[in-house]
Amino acid sequence: MTRRPDSRTGTTVPIEATAVRPGRRAVLVVILAGLFAVAGAATASAHGGEETTVGYVLAQQALGHLAHDTSAAGIEVAMEKVDDALETSDNAGVDIAKVQQARAALEANQVTRAQELLAQAISAAVAALPPATGMSTGTRTIEPELAGRPDAPAPSWILAIASLALLLGGSYLAYRYRPADTPAQLRRRLAQPADRDAQASREETP
Amino acid sequence: MSTLRADPAISTSPNTAATRPWWRRALDVVDDRLGITALTYPVPEHANNIAWSLGGITAAALVLLVVTGILLTQFYAPVPEEANASVRHIVTHEWGMWFVRGVHFWAAQAMYVTAALHLLRVFLTGSYKRPREGNWLIGVAMFGLVIFALFTGTVLKWDQEGYEALGHNVEVANLLGGGGLWFSPDFANRVSILIRLYSAHVVLIPGLIVVLFTLHALLVKRHRISPHPSLTADDESTDAPAAEPVEPFTHHLRRISALGLALLGALGLLAVTFPPPVGPAPVEGIEVIKPMWPFWWMFTLENWIGLSGILYGGGALFTILVALPFIDRNPHRAWRHRRVAMTIASAIVAAIIVLTILMAFTTAKTHLGM
Structure with a gap:
């Protein structure tokens, strides 16, 4: 064997x-x-899905696109959604006249005006929504992205200085409490005969 | 014989008791009852290197996340109608909470990075090998929970990014059939999935991490600190060489505390300089936002092969991580003697980096419901 x-x-x-x-x-x-x-x-x-035919959701999708992209490409996609909202038969709670006005505003590149009109157009529909369950978004209004910091600059500077002090202080302490030897120093130290002998005697001990 | 570098702050010699200041004697009284000096057990000197402290830094990030998270929960409303508005209220109306939220946001990513680097260090030094296989699995489980926490935290903002992340997760859960039932809105169709994910984010995930961390730390104590492969002539040894100097474990805790302070400072600077914005409230049926960067590599796969790419990519990575100690039977710990493992790991890390970079130059695409 x-x-x-x-x-x-x-x-x-x-x-x-x-x-x-x-x-x-x-x-x-x-x-x-x-x-x-x-x-x-x-x-x-793996299965396919279907696009919604619910009027207020289509208008919300147009608002969603405009909230993230107000370039010509974003307006074009939003306009497609507005067209879908105008064509669908499931438009309960949607003010079609305002949707048409919103489309005209988009054609004129008046994005803010179009957003206002779309929000007004679906206000009755979203107000009648039941409490959100499952995957429902519960979205009533779509506000633009909010900066993660209020405008007042003073506290920001104080917090920045305090953070910098913590960073420097912590780094100093971490340096002060560093190990006595770097790995390279430890390698050299353990390669010395005295340490090798000690290691050998330790390893021989049962 | 190992050399123990003494901790001057901790001395239990009775001869010096009369000359000790009052606060040290007070500490002795506490120690008599709580046994704090049990933490002064010796650990090899290399344990205090930055690379061996990554687990501790991850724990420090967890502490910051728990503290800032508790503060945020005081003002957050976990219902779909109010969630996005409550985050906006936190940023604009509650004094200083935008900063707390910023630290929470960056601490989550710091924890992901340090946990990943810790896993990588454990792999490179072969610290997952016998007898530490079980602790490796606990570490992998904790890494999975950290990713889950990142995901649920993203959803809680209840903006378009969070909702799209949730949509992807629900679709992936559908691919898993019954295995993904918990993520299905049908699991409890009278309750919003946001509420269930909120409970997971603030109770289930941190609770599990704390339980696993306790087991992790106990097993580190049980098996002792793994050896540094370059410090021992026998790189198959399970312990540090006896000749290596040792230090009290409290020195390790002291250095991790210092590194934790530095981490808090760095996160504070990031929170001030790059405060995370709050996106518009979500709309169903559109995909306009890229996910958070830790998920980019999986989403490049999704762009190539569809939603199942997320499942295959994530599943393959965690399958390899879980199977690693059972497949890799090479007893050597030094990377030079582990060419196969190193080659495979390098290929995986390179693939993740390349896929991540590719997503950085890609616009958001529609996958849901396709």
Whole structure:
């Protein structure tokens, strides 16, 4: 029987004894089974979806696009949504006249005016919405992005200075409390004969 | 013989008791009852290096997240009709809370980065090998929870970015069939999924992380600090060389506290300089926002092969991480003696970096409902 050295025990062991063990084989089987299950589920469950035909949602989508992109591309996509909102038959609570005015405002590149008109057009529909459950957004109004800091600059400077002081103080303390030796110094130190002997005697001790 | 560098702040010698200042004697009284000096057990000197302190820095980030998170929950309304408006109120009306929110936002990303670097360090130094396989699995589980916390935190803003992230997650859950039921809105159709994710973000995830962290720390104590492969002649050894100097564990805690202070300062500067904005309230059926950068590599895969790319990419990474200690039976810990593992890991890290960079130059595309 072929044998190989075992560094842990210092002896030789049969190669057959260290071939794929039942435990490892079981782990591999479980992993492969999991991967196949995921792959199968992904393939089997992939399905298509449909765009909404609900009028107020289409108007909200137009508002959503305009809230993120007021460039010509953003206006174009928003206009498509407005057109869909005008064409759909499911327009309960939507003021169609205002949607038409919003479309005209978009054509004239009056984005803010179009946003106001669209918000007014769907106000009755969103006011009648039940409390949001499941994946419902619960969105009533769409305000533009808000900066993450109020305008008043004074507290910001105070907080910045305090943060800088913490950063410098913490860095100084971390430097002061650093280990006595770098890894390179430790390597050299452990390579010295006295330390090697100490290490050897320690390793020989059962 | 190991050399223990003494901690002058902790001395229990009875001969010096009479000359000790009152506050040290007061500490002794506390210590008699709480056993704090048990923390002075020796750890090898290399444990105080930055690379070996990454786990501790991750824990420091967790502490910052818990403290700032508790403050934020006082003003946040976890219902869809109010969530976005309440975040705006936090930023504009509650004194200083924009800063607290900024620190929370950046601390979450710092925790993700330090946890990832900690995993990488443990991999590079072979610290996941026998007898530390179990602790590696606990660490991988905690890393998964950190990503889950990032995801749920993104959703809680209840802006377009958060809602699109949620939409992706629900679609991926659908691909998993029954396995993704909890993420389905049908799981509890009388309750908004936002409320369930809020409960996960503030109770379930941090609670699980704390439980796993406790186990993690106990197992580190049980198995001792892993050896630095370059400091020992035998890189198959499970322990640091006996000749390596040791320091009290309290020195390790002291340095992590200092690094934690520096981290807080850095996060504060980021919060002031780059405060996270609040996006418009969400609208269903549109995709206009890219996800947060830690998820970019998976979304590049999604652009290539559809929604299942997220499932395949994330699933493959975590499958490899979980299987690693069982597949890699090479007893060596030094990277020079682990060419196969190093080659595969380099390929994975390079792929994640390239996929992330690709997403940086890509605009948001529509995937949901496709």
